[in-house]
Amino acid sequence: MIDEKHIKHFTSIVGDDNIYSDKAHLIAYSYDATREHFEPDAVIFPRNEDDISAILKHCNEHKIVIVPRGAGSGFTGGALPSSGGIVLAMEKHMNKILEIDMKNMVAIVQPGVINMDLQRAVEEVGLFYPPDPASQDYSTLGGNVSENAGGMRAAKYGITKDYVMATRAVLPNGDIIKAGKRTIKDVAGYNISGILIASEGTLAVLSEITLKLIPKPKMTKTAMGIFDSVSEAMEAVYKTMASGITPVAMEFLDNLTIRAVEQTYNKGLPVDAGALLVTDVDGNLEEDLDFQLAQIEKVFRENGCRTFKIAKDNAEAADIWFARRNASQSITIYGSKKLNEDVTVPRAVLPELLEKFYAIAHKYDINIPCFGHTGDGNVHTNVMVDGSDPEQVKIAYQAIEEVFQATVDLGGTLSGEHGIGLAKAPYMSMAFTEEEMNLFKSIKMAFDPNNILNPAKMGLN
Amino acid sequence: MIDEKHIKHFTSIVGDDNIYSDKAHLIAYSYDATREHFEPDAVIFPRNEDDISAILKHCNEHKIVIVPRGAGSGFTGGALPSSGGIVLAMEKHMNKILEIDMKNMVAIVQPGVINMDLQRAVEEVGLFYPPDPASQDYSTLGGNVSENAGGMRAAKYGITKDYVMATRAVLPNGDIIKAGKRTIKDVAGYNISGILIASEGTLAVLSEITLKLIPKPKMTKTAMGIFDSVSEAMEAVYKTMASGITPVAMEFLDNLTIRAVEQTYNKGLPVDAGALLVTDVDGNLEEDLDFQLAQIEKVFRENGCRTFKIAKDNAEAADIWFARRNASQSITIYGSKKLNEDVTVPRAVLPELLEKFYAIAHKYDINIPCFGHTGDGNVHTNVMVDGSDPEQVKIAYQAIEEVFQATVDLGGTLSGEHGIGLAKAPYMSMAFTEEEMNLFKSIKMAFDPNNILNPAKMGLN
Numbered sequence: 001m002i003d004e005k006h007i008k009h010f011t012s013i014v015g016d017d018n019i020y021s022d023k024a025h026l027i028a029y030s031y032d033a034t035r036e037h038f039e040p041d042a043v044i045f046p047r048n049e050d051d052i053s054a055i056l057k058h059c060n061e062h063k064i065v066i067v068p069r070g071a072g073s074g075f076t077g078g079a080l081p082s083s084g085g086i087v088l089a090m091e092k093h094m095n096k097i098l099e100i101d102m103k104n105m106v107a108i109v110q111p112g113v114i115n116m117d118l119q120r121a122v123e124e125v126g127l128f129y130p131p132d133p134a135s136q137d138y139s140t141l142g143g144n145v146s147e148n149a150g151g152m153r154a155a156k157y158g159i160t161k162d163y164v165m166a167t168r169a170v171l172p173n174g175d176i177i178k179a180g181k182r183t184i185k186d187v188a189g190y191n192i193s194g195i196l197i198a199s200e201g202t203l204a205v206l207s208e209i210t211l212k213l214i215p216k217p218k219m220t221k222t223a224m225g226i227f228d229s230v231s232e233a234m235e236a237v238y239k240t241m242a243s244g245i246t247p248v249a250m251e252f253l254d255n256l257t258i259r260a261v262e263q264t265y266n267k268g269l270p271v272d273a274g275a276l277l278v279t280d281v282d283g284n285l286e287e288d289l290d291f292q293l294a295q296i297e298k299v300f301r302e303n304g305c306r307t308f309k310i311a312k313d314n315a316e317a318a319d320i321w322f323a324r325r326n327a328s329q330s331i332t333i334y335g336s337k338k339l340n341e342d343v344t345v346p347r348a349v350l351p352e353l354l355e356k357f358y359a360i361a362h363k364y365d366i367n368i369p370c371f372g373h374t375g376d377g378n379v380h381t382n383v384m385v386d387g388s389d390p391e392q393v394k395i396a397y398q399a400i401e402e403v404f405q406a407t408v409d410l411g412g413t414l415s416g417e418h419g420i421g422l423a424k425a426p427y428m429s430m431a432f433t434e435e436e437m438n439l440f441k442s443i444k445m446a447f448d449p450n451n452i453l454n455p456a457k458m459g460l461n
Numbered sequence: 462m463i464d465e466k467h468i469k470h471f472t473s474i475v476g477d478d479n480i481y482s483d484k485a486h487l488i489a490y491s492y493d494a495t496r497e498h499f500e501p502d503a504v505i506f507p508r509n510e511d512d513i514s515a516i517l518k519h520c521n522e523h524k525i526v527i528v529p530r531g532a533g534s535g536f537t538g539g540a541l542p543s544s545g546g547i548v549l550a551m552e553k554h555m556n557k558i559l560e561i562d563m564k565n566m567v568a569i570v571q572p573g574v575i576n577m578d579l580q581r582a583v584e585e586v587g588l589f590y591p592p593d594p595a596s597q598d599y600s601t602l603g604g605n606v607s608e609n610a611g612g613m614r615a616a617k618y619g620i621t622k623d624y625v626m627a628t629r630a631v632l633p634n635g636d637i638i639k640a641g642k643r644t645i646k647d648v649a650g651y652n653i654s655g656i657l658i659a660s661e662g663t664l665a666v667l668s669e670i671t672l673k674l675i676p677k678p679k680m681t682k683t684a685m686g687i688f689d690s691v692s693e694a695m696e697a698v699y700k701t702m703a704s705g706i707t708p709v710a711m712e713f714l715d716n717l718t719i720r721a722v723e724q725t726y727n728k729g730l731p732v733d734a735g736a737l738l739v740t741d742v743d744g745n746l747e748e749d750l751d752f753q754l755a756q757i758e759k760v761f762r763e764n765g766c767r768t769f770k771i772a773k774d775n776a777e778a779a780d781i782w783f784a785r786r787n788a789s790q791s792i793t794i795y796g797s798k799k800l801n802e803d804v805t806v807p808r809a810v811l812p813e814l815l816e817k818f819y820a821i822a823h824k825y826d827i828n829i830p831c832f833g834h835t836g837d838g839n840v841h842t843n844v845m846v847d848g849s850d851p852e853q854v855k856i857a858y859q860a861i862e863e864v865f866q867a868t869v870d871l872g873g874t875l876s877g878e879h880g881i882g883l884a885k886a887p888y889m890s891m892a893f894t895e896e897e898m899n900l901f902k903s904i905k906m907a908f909d910p911n912n913i914l915n916p917a918k919m920g921l922n
Contacts, residue, residue, distance in 0.1 A: 103699055103809030126705070148648045159646055161655075162623070175896035182807040184837035185620055185877035187609045187659045188885070188892055189919065190901050194622075194655030198648045215705035238564055244587070244676035244745065284705065287748045346643040348564030376645035416646035424649070431649055435636035439908075440651050446907035447900075458650065 002041040002064060002085070010044055010086075013054045018045040018092070029087045032072040032079050033135075034423055040067070040081035045092040049168065049176060049207040052088070056205065057174030059086065059452050067454045068201040070112060070140030074147060075340065076421030078200045083455050088205065090142055097121055098208070105213045106165060106182050111142025111206045115149075118211070128216040130157035133417065134328070142206045148198035150417040155241070155375025156248045156282075157214075159417075161197045166210035169196060172448040182210055195443070200419050201454045203447040217282035220248065221289045222317035223296065225277040225305040226270050230254050232304030233275035234350035237374045240279075240299045241347060245292050248280040250375030251324045254354070257369045260330040261323045269323055270307075277305075277374070278324050327371045328380070334367040337387030339400050343407040344378040344416030356406040357381060364395050368403075378416035404430055420458045428459035463502040463525060463546070471505055471547075474515045479506040479553070490548045493533040493540050494596075495884055501528070501542035506553040510629065510637060510668040513549070517666065518635030520547065520913050528915045529662040531573060531601030535608060536801065537882030539661045544916050549666065551603055558582055559669070566674045567626065567643050572603025572667040576610075579672070589677040591618035594878065595789070603667045609659035611878040616702070616836025617709045617743075618675075620878075622658045627671035630657060633909040643671055656904065661880050662915045664908040678743035681709065682750045683778035684757065686738040686766040687731050691715050693765030694736035695811035698835045701740075701760045702808060706753050709741040711836030712785045715815070718830045721791040722784045730784055731768075738766075738835070739785050788832045789841070795828040798848030800861050804868040805839040805877030817867040818842060825856050829864075839877035865891055881919045889920035 002021075010019050020026075021042040030037040046052045059066045065085025072079050081087050090112030097118060099108040102125055109118060115136040119129050132151035133139055139149065145167070150159040166180030169192075179192035196204055227233035230252075237250055253261070253276045262269040270276070277300070281292040297308045311317035332338065345353050354370060357379075361368040372380035383399045385392035404414055404427050414424050414431050428437065437459070444451070444460050455461060463482075471480050481487075482503040491498040507513045520527045526546025533540050542548050551573030558579060560569040563586055570579060576597040580590050593612035594600055600610065606628070611620040627641030630653075640653030657665055688694035691713075698711055714722070714737045723730040731737070738761070742753040758769045772778035793799065806814050815831060818840075822829040833841035844860045846853035865875055865888050875885050875892050889898065898920070905912070905921050916922060 446903040
């Protein structure tokens with residue numbers, strides 16, 4: 001528990017209205033999307049960068065643990081105060097779009113801005129911020145940067161890191177630094193923004209982010225391919241990309257997922273199909289979009305696509321996307337406990353990866369519905385069991401371990417989007433050597449010698 | 462000087478043929494493109510990653526300075542052994558393209574591979590490696606990554622960092638690490654490749670690099686715009702990008718540069734023009750290229766372009782590019798001493814930046830011809846004086862200081878492509894606060910506690 005004199009000091013920084021240690025607040029800030037919970041000792045809402053600096057300085061001097069938090073929508077526990085201490089919540093004050101610089105195509109935002117609020121604001125002026133995690137309606141840009149969030153459009157447009165031009169951040173000792181500029185290129189000094197991205201709030205607290213924007217493509221078209229077998233669909237994915245076409249999105253649903261959506265929503269989906277692929281293409285010219293779709297159809301057909309459908313209008317496009325957008329909820333028909341992973345492999349081994357996952361499901365007699373961002377090799381892998389049955393839960397964790405091992409064996413990563421946090425920390429030794437873990441710890445020490453900032457995450461304790 | 466027993470130890474690692482300390486070798490490896498020179502105590506050619514590891518381990522234990530070197534083509538002294546010690550030269554053995562993975566569109570290379578050798582190899586199989594620094598015919602990919610090299614195509618395709626998916630590297634203590642994967646996404650662990658890029662060989666020695674490739678665009682077209690004034694041309698640059706068109710290249714030459722090329726080569730260039738803009742567009746469809754060029758012409762014309770010419774064939778395209786490609790040599794007519802900087806600003810302040818540079822030239826009565834990659838805000842700024850006149854050289858350095866100050870004042874960076882090395886180290890305090898420099902030093906310490914690896918670069922001594 002934090003001493004009353006520290007609470008008084010923090011109150012003197014942010015004022016009465018911006019610090020809480022009543023039970024209701026502590027419970028409210030004990031959760032994230034993992035369903036784990038740990039109560040902090042206090043919740044502070046900094047009003048500005050100077051507040052963050054003063055708070056961190058005090059925490060550092062008194063070795064008080066502090067955990068930065070955006071919307072708490074993370075899937076791996078990055079924002080959970082698992083060692084108690086302070087939750088530093090960005091949602092109340094640090095939530096402003098400071099500037100949309102149309103001439104340089106750059107946005108300057110505070111970390112608590114919600115992703116979709118930025119997308120809307122820039123699209124109003126003809127610009128485009130591509131990273132669109134599934135949490136876009138509520139997750140914050142600070143959280144997106146800290147976890148290096150991906151999204152549906154990553155196949156063509158990349159992920160959050162590809163849009164971070166600069167950051168301002170507060171170091172654990174209270175020092176305020178800026179890293180990067182409103183320039184396309186900058187090779188002066190170490191790439192601090194580069195290491196802050198995906199560092200899960202363990203190295204510094206972001207106070208301002210400069211994001212690259214691009215011109216909004218004038219038009220988008222959507223198409224869907226139905227495949228008899230999932231392995232043919234996976235072949236079609238990487239062969240499409242290698243053929244010279246880069247679709248905006250190339251998403252897939254496997255048979256279990258298709259059946260779950262159909263059972264839940266009755267949309268007339270092909271429940272006998274091995275896989276569905278949903279793809280978007282965009283550009284400035286109708287001819288260009290038609291060229292891309294023709295090429296995609298050709299590669300799909302060569303790889304066992306039995307039906308290829310191009311949406312004629314927005315309504316048909318929304319219809320095609322419906323199954324993908326509702327996959328995550330629908331698969332809960334397979335069990336009350338979902339272990340939801342976001343493993344990512346080189347695209348060309350997707351067929352082999354899926355085969356291994358289904359073999360694991362068969363071995364344990366459980367369902368592992370898969371869907372996700374195949375365009376970038378990212379498979380949302382869901383081990384579903386009955387959460388009320390301890391034996392089933394134990395089996396689920398065994399299966400997940402094998403899912404990770406299969407991924408790593410095929411040159412993949414534990415996480416394409418969600419990060420490590422607490423949830424995947426036990427698996428870090430599968431993916432990293434002792435030498436690599438030692439380097440991570442040295443970097444953590446360089447930024448945070450007293451280990452006050454979001455400790456015990458990423459397996460670094 | 463390095464003790465004979467250390468030389469013996471290194472010889473036991475790499476063999477007689479791969480270590481030299483004779484005068485000829487020491488002189489050969491004392492230079493880079495800065496024209497500064499510092500002799501090392503020995504030059505070692507590691508045969509593989511294990512050699513690098515054994516060499517670094519020994520250097521670390523005995524606090525022997527070691528400097529990794531690619532082609533020695535850097536402009537800022539990154540590869541110079543300014544504190545003596547070992548030069549670790551990658552050109553002899555560590556120069557192989559290990560794999561071109563067409564299915565995943567990835568190349569795996571050793572650090573000593575020459576940029577153009579990779580470009581040629583991947584284009585033969587229909588793929589494309591966009592980063593094309595002016596040194597592409599001789600600079601190595603290890604050097605490109607260490608300096609985060611840019612190039613002509615950065616406006617559309619980005620710079621080296623946008624293509625580094627993974628690295629293998631040897632830490633100063635000899636530990637071998639890998640960072641990243643052959644996957645588009647990977648958020649497990651700190652972004653080590655991100656911090657190694659542009660670290661100028663001060664944190665680790667690269668032993669293998671995994672580079673993203675993209676499909677080769679089917680066609681390219683070239684155009685040129687002639688402007689009466691340089692400020693109108695600079696307006697045209699950022700307005701083109703903001704209009705929704707992203708040309709591959711958007712290069713400029715100012716009046717002094719145009720006149721220098723014309724005087725040297727007699728090509729019939731418009732010597733009265735304020736600026737020339739040279740642009741390439743690419744894509745898969747003729748219609749798309751024509752659409753892009755029409756839009757560029759429209760914006761150019763709205764901003765004072767008096768002549769707009771589209772190349773009809775490759776010969777005409779080469780002709781348009783001739784002036785840009787020969788700018789650097791031609792401007793030597795203005796003086797035997799060239800202080801060549803690569804400052805970069807947000808595109809929209811380019812008009813103001815150029816105005817400031819010409820005011821500095823006027824103030825000191827010297828010539829500062831400028832050209833470069835305006836599509837990404839990068840201006841090659843050349844302070845030209847008579848190198849045999851000490852007074853002129855002194856003036857040149859005064860002018861350069863003002864060039865940097867003007868750049869930083871406009872939100873720009875000391876270097877867009879060339880790095881800091883030794884040459885720009887004195888100016889680091891203009892661009893970074895003490896807190897930021899302290900953070901750089903902490904990171905250097907985390908990787909290299911004995912400061913053996915390329916010390917005294919980047920102003921970190």
